[in-house]
Amino acid sequence: MKQLDINLMHPAEQIRVVISRIYRSGLTTTSGGNISIKDENGDIWITPASIDKGSLTAKDIVCVKMDGSVVGIHKPSSEFPFHRAMYGIRPHAKAIIHAHPPALVSFSITRQIPNTNIIPQARNICGRIGFAPYDLPGSLSLGEKIANEFVTHDDYKAVIMENHGAVVYGEDMMDAYQRFETLEFCARTLIHAKRLGEPTYLTDTQIDQHDQLLPQSFVYFMNATYPSEERAIRDQIVTIVRRACDQGLMISSYGTVSVRWKNNDFLITPRDIPRWDIEPCNIVQVKDGMVEAGKIPSRSVALHQAIYQRNPKINSIILTQPPHLMGFCTSGTKFNVRTIPESWILLKDIPIVKFGTQYEDTSQIVEILETLPAVLLANDSIIVTGDGLLHTFDRLEVAEFSAKSLIMATSIGNVSPITDEEVESLRIAFNVQ
Secondary structure (H helix, E strand, O other): OOOOOHHHOOHHHHHHHHHHHHHHOOOOOOOOOEEEEEOOOOOEEEOEOOOOOOOOOHHHOEEEOOOOOEEOOOOEOOOHHHHHHHHHHOOOOOEEEEEOOHHHHHHHHOOOOOOHHHOHHHHHHHOOOEEEOOOOOOOHHHHHHHHHHHHHOOOOOEEEEOOOEEEEEEOOHHHHHHHHHHHHHHHHHHHHHHHHOOOOOOOHHHHHHHHHHOOOOOOEEOOOOOOHHHHHHHHHHHHHHHHHHHOOOOEOOEOEEEEEEEOOEEEEOEOOOOHHHOOHHHOEEEEOOEEEOOOOEOOOHHHHHHHHHHOOOOOEEEEEOOHHHHHHHHHOOOOOOOOOHHHHHHHOOOOEEOOOHHHHOHHHHHHHOOOOOEEEEOOOEEEEEEOOHHHHHHHHHHHHHHHHHHHHHOOOOOOOOOOHHHHHHHHHHOOOO
């Protein structure tokens, strides 16, 4: 199956796909938000004014020509002035997304800017963030204030709009979308971390050192074969990745899934392909420690290989960043699973290891996973394992639901965990090894 590439679609179709994705992810409302693309002719394609964002079709998208004439069955978005202003000062910008996602709006109405040094890819994808003072929505002066942020700071690719929302641009639509989604994820992570304690931020040096540890080269093998059972695993991985994206357990810029195939050979998701758009043909086969030629596996491929080699009972691994669990990962607060009996039965205790451990000392993680099914990586992610992919995904869901319950409980009162004696009773009654 040919890989879906949004950037190869007609501008109207690109906008339809992305605004639908943003709406379904709960990052905008029926009437809120707008998206635009500047094409090779200099024409600007943009979402229409006052049309349901949950049911837009390509025919609803409006084209504003270079001469200012409008082509389409609707009026262009009322926010068109600031889109046009941004394209004027950023010649390499080809796509702009503006919306009112809840976490970023929280920052906008408290006059704060999310610190993207909370996780490596947030800093790398979003960079430094600007802040535009309030002005009337849809006005020329609002466009000027937003444009001024980008003029004054040539490294900005995203701006928080006071009491309004956020706007980001990209060199293509997927670049803009990943920046928008990642920035909102970053904001949610910070809010959850603050409800638990205080976020721990990474220094630029820590992030740079982390990036240098990422694998840059692999040993490849040629003439990969794809028997029916191997192709079935590819389909399973794609199904779970899309399900994780739909449920907010994974975002387009981050998330890895692997499944043991036979012996220590396994299949794993690729690097640098948006998680929403992964197809079976993108999945990477890893055989005898070598990588299928012509593909680039996840950055964590060496860790997955080490886990499979040392733990024969583990047959699948998911490494991802669910928003509530990331509150624990970035605040250093203990994720106490001994609060919900069903959660402890499935997860046991989940420890946290220091940032960078997955690249600096994989043996520590491998050893933990010999007796426990999951581990948190500080300022990075959670690793969950299981004897099958659905089993692993179930554990991931339970972990995130439990994290959400614990964070919500902080608004009500003190959490009362179950006692050691009660845990021991669970261990015996449910034969938890």
